[in-house]
Amino acid sequence: MxxxxxxxxxxxxxxxxxxxxxxxxxxxxxxxxxxxxxxxxxxxxxxxxxxxxxxxxxxxxxxxxxxxxxxxxxxxxxxxxxxxxxxxxxxxxxxxxxxxxxxxxxxxxxxxxxxxxxxxxxxxxxxxxxxxxxxxxxxxxxxxxxxxxxxxxxxxxxxxxxxxxxxxxxxxxxxxxxxxxxxxxxxxxxxxxxxxxxxxxxxxxxxxxxxxxxxxxxxxxxxxxxxxxxxxxxxxxxxxxxxxxxxxxxxxxxxxxxxxxxxxxxxxxxxxxxxxxxxxxxxxxxxxxxxxxxxxxxxxxxxxxxxxxxxxxxxxxxxxxxxxxxxxxxxxxxxxxxxxxxxxxxxxxxxxxxxxxxxxxxxxxxxxxxxxxxxxxxxxxxxxxxxxxxxxxxxxxxxxxxxxxxxxxxxxxxxxxxxxxxxxxxxxxxNKAKRLRSKFAEYQQMVDIKPMLISIQDDIQIPFYATNIVYPTRSSNANLIDRTIVHSLFYMQPKKAKVYWFLHLNITDMPHEIAYEIETLIPKRAFFVTLNLGFKEPHLIDYFIKKIYQDLIDSGEIIPESAFKSLIDYKIPTDFKYVLINSRAASENELSLIDIFTIKLYRILKSSGLTIISDFGLESANIVEEKIPINVSKINNDLLIKRI
Structure with a gap:
């Protein structure tokens, strides 16, 4: 070029x-x-x-x-x-x-x-x-x-x-x-x-x-x-x-x-x-x-x-x-x-x-x-x-x-x-609001999550949520995962899938680049994908994920089988479900006036902009949006509640 x-x-x-x-x-x-x-x-x-x-x-x-x-x-x-x-x-x-x-x-x-x-x-x-x-x-x-x-x-x-x-x-x-x-x-x-x-x-x-x-x-x-x-x-x-x-x-x-x-x-x-x-x-x-x-x-x-x-x-x-x-x-x-x-x-x-x-x-x-x-x-x-x-x-x-x-x-x-x-x-x-959110973003060790994922996948009493579940993550490290994702996976409706994808979108300093890195968390069951896109490239996430999926099929790292057995005989393509988490500061947080103003302005600007669905090119994809609170200040655990 x-x-x-x-x-x-x-x-x-x-x-x-x-x-x-x-x-x-x-x-x-x-x-x-x-x-x-x-x-x-x-x-x-x-x-x-x-x-x-x-x-x-x-x-x-x-x-x-x-x-x-x-x-x-x-x-x-x-x-x-x-x-x-x-x-x-x-x-x-x-x-x-x-x-x-x-x-x-x-x-x-x-x-x-x-x-x-x-x-x-x-x-x-x-x-x-x-x-x-x-x-x-x-x-x-x-x-x-x-x-x-x-x-x-x-x-x-x-x-x-x-x-x-x-x-x-x-x-x-x-x-x-x-x-x-x-x-x-x-x-x-x-x-x-x-x-x-x-x-x-x-x-x-x-x-x-x-x-x-x-x-x-x-x-x-x-x-x-x-x-x-x-x-x-x-x-x-x-x-x-x-x-x-x-x-x-x-x-x-x-x-x-x-x-x-x-x-x-x-x-x-x-x-x-x-x-x-x-x-x-x-x-x-x-x-x-x-x-x-x-x-x-x-x-x-x-x-x-x-x-x-x-x-x-x-x-x-x-x-x-x-x-x-x-x-x-x-x-x-x-x-x-x-x-x-x-x-x-x-x-x-x-x-x-x-x-x-x-x-x-x-x-x-x-x-x-x-x-x-x-x-x-x-x-x-x-x-x-x-x-x-x-x-x-x-x-x-x-x-x-x-x-x-x-x-x-x-x-x-x-x-x-x-x-x-x-x-x-x-x-x-x-940008101050972005830094504030990053400062208080909490992560959990992936090593603690893996056994829980395997347990859900092996639990026959839990119905499949989807064959492939994709979670966009703020974490750039495969050893760490957002607590909001952990909350979504286990503390809300347990989300069972044949394959879990944790996707980190990395905007590179190069204007034109489309590449990915992948780390296997659980063989054939869970992967951490870092998608590197140049800052001038369009965000066609659903398209890229399916290309990566096909690459892993070709290399034998994934078995291309739907979680829904009734659909296998009809050769219906394997399904993907994207779980998009909107995290907001919890109501019990104590923030300075400038931080409160910053977060409110950030919300206004975000609401006037493109949704994550449109930004990721997921208009035609199967998506679920969840709102999960994050804590940006310590809660007083000494508070007592009295039975009357």
Whole structure:
């Protein structure tokens, strides 16, 4: 699979253009407009901010993401959770926090990016029709975009690459036309202009918040690694970077020519020749839709990885096409649609949305730098000082951008900060509840259970509950079993079976893996199965168990015979019954207020998510659900009851 991803061809490069570079490729629509908004065009501002854009794209987008981050892949997959999965093996507990913050900020960005990108493109119509209201058009496009997600992007996916190729060529051409008129802006390549701007320009630190917008989408260069492969991304980036720089230098050249002539509503559209305005608005709108599509797909992937890594509750995940990486999560889709419409109706115009944009992504980039730095320190011990220097440089630049974006908080940045904080707290409390449950989960030695299982199987007075009984277990050790399972087996209705299966589902750090390990507890009678699934694999548990069952028949470890003799002659397949235990804290437990709140929130989140039946792919299987209380505090055994 990875070999195919790294195969470079014209088609693979086109696909990469369509998937990876939409967000960063549509930034020229609003970056210089945001920089010059409320400021007069002067040489210090224009050349200084241009120099900052140039070096930001080189240091952050190119060196950090294209060179360093793409090498930090988890079996071909990238993104904040790929980094977390790699570092989770170090047993360092703190790494969960940057990963959760990164996830929260990316989801909050999913509210803003489609709204600002599509609004920026469509608002170009006001140059042709000054009285037109673009808000209904933007709303219609956004609703249409989210409604088609359920059908998948396979049919229109091949359209993305050529459109983005035309878009980048358009960017380069528009920039070159302006650059020819005023080539002196090329001197902004000298970093002295950036430092001079930061030191001498009165509002430079706040203008940096607008400069940062040129790098939004850089995270996608890493997170979409699994879709395209590093070779395709790196080769395509040389073309994309060239076109972006041409356009930014062209816009800067236009701004210099406008000194003393007043301001414009959109610097980007002001550089477009009159006869080409319809064409540019059209291709810009298509490009922003593609950029938004890529972001939506990226968030689906992010949430799916969080689910598989057990960092979030189970949600329904659909696969609209035969392509494994193309997923659709209905709950997240409509949640993002609601969020985008909320942003559009609150801020109304792209210029207002710019204040809400950038802050969350800055935080996400800092989280990636923290995790990336820790990974490089572990992997590159001989060069750790060199890598430490670069990570400090990244962190310093991104932290400066963060400070510059703080100015946006009163004007709209509060919205994304509030969103990101809300998502982070949900993720944090969910994981705290998971740890709390694990802390108080009780296990019993399997060696004590085996004689009891044999006794039940040999007791002719106990009727068969099923031929095969499957118990999902939290225990990863075949020598231990959950007390709740023991309670279900012996203390409720005794459950007699020919074969007992204790199934532990292990989500591995590899994205694509399907394997199992099996330990025989009682020959031909009881088995402990560890099913290893990659964090991107579907949970088809009933299918996998039956495949394992057939493997054991083929190896002679199981006798394929039904417990119900009347069915044997009719060659009816052996039956399986899954016993699913929902454990809840018992009413007599004494918990702190924060723990009570955590558990209640956990229950709400779990109830709003996918049931264990759907999660395990057991909709058509024979299942029984049982509720069994667990004790998370000691019961006072000295309590007396008086007979009266």
């Amino acid at each position: 990875q070999e195919n991803l790294n195969k470079v061809s014209i088609m693979s490069l086109l696909v990469t253009l369509g998937i990876v570079f939409g967000d960063i490729g549509t930034s020229p629509l609003y970056v210089f407009t945001a920089i010059t908004q409320g400021n007069t065009f002067d040489e210090v501002l224009v050349l200084g901010s241009l120099s900052c854009i140039f070096w930001t794209l080189l240091i952050i987008a190119t060196f950090k993401y294209i060179y360093l981050a793409l090498n930090a892949d988890n079996h071909g997959e990238g993104g904040i959770f790929a980094l977390y999965a790699l570092l989770r093996r170090t047993k360092s507990k703190w790494i969960i926090y940057p990963a959760l913050i990164g996830c929260a900020t990316l989801i909050s960005d999913g509210f803003i990016t489609p709204a600002i990108s599509i609004s920026s493109a469509v608002e170009g119509l006001s140059l042709i029709y000054p009285d037109i209201s673009t808000l209904p058009i933007v709303v219609a496009i956004v609703i249409g975009l989210f409604l088609i997600q359920q059908f998948g992007t396979k049919k229109i996916g091949g359209f993305f690459g050529p459109v983005m190729l035309i878009w980048f060529l358009t960017l380069g051409t528009l920039g070159a036309l302006q650059l020819i008129k005023n080539p002196e802006v090329l001197k902004a390549i000298n970093p002295v202009y950036a430092f001079s701007f930061l030191y001498n320009y009165p509002k430079a630190i706040w203008v940096l918040g607008a400069v940062f917008l040129c790098s939004t989408g850089a995270e996608a260069l890493y997170s979409d690694l699994g879709h395209c492969g590093k070779k395709n991304i790196r080769i395509a980036w040389t073309f994309v970077l060239s076109m972006l720089l041409l356009n930014y230098f062209g816009q800067a050249a236009f701004c210099l020519s406008m000194q003393g002539k007043g301001s414009v509503d959109s610097v980007f559209y002001a550089t477009v020749p009159d006869g080409f305005l319809y064409y540019v608005i059209g291709i810009a709108t298509l490009s922003t839709i593609i950029a938004s599509q890529a972001l939506i797909t990226g968030i689906f992937t992010l949430v799916n990885e969080a689910i598989k890594l057990k960092l979030w509750t189970n949600l329904k995940v659909k696969y609209p096409s035969t392509h494994k990486g193309q997923i659709y999560i209905p709950a997240i889709n409509y949640f993002l649609l609601f969020g985008c419409l909320l942003v559009i109706f609150i801020f109304k115009k792209a210029s207002n949305m710019e204040a809400a944009y950038g802050l969350a992504i800055t935080i996400d980039m800092i989280m990636t730098s923290i995790l990336l730095g820790f990974l490089l320190r572990i992997r590159k011990r001989k060069l750790k000082r060199i890598y430490a220097f670069f990570v400090i440089v990244f962190f310093s630049i991104e932290f400066t951008f963060l400070i510059s974006n703080l100015n946006k908080i009163p004007h709209g940045g509060w919205f994304t900060l509030l969103l990101a904080s809300f998502f982070f707290l949900l993720l944090l409390f969910y």
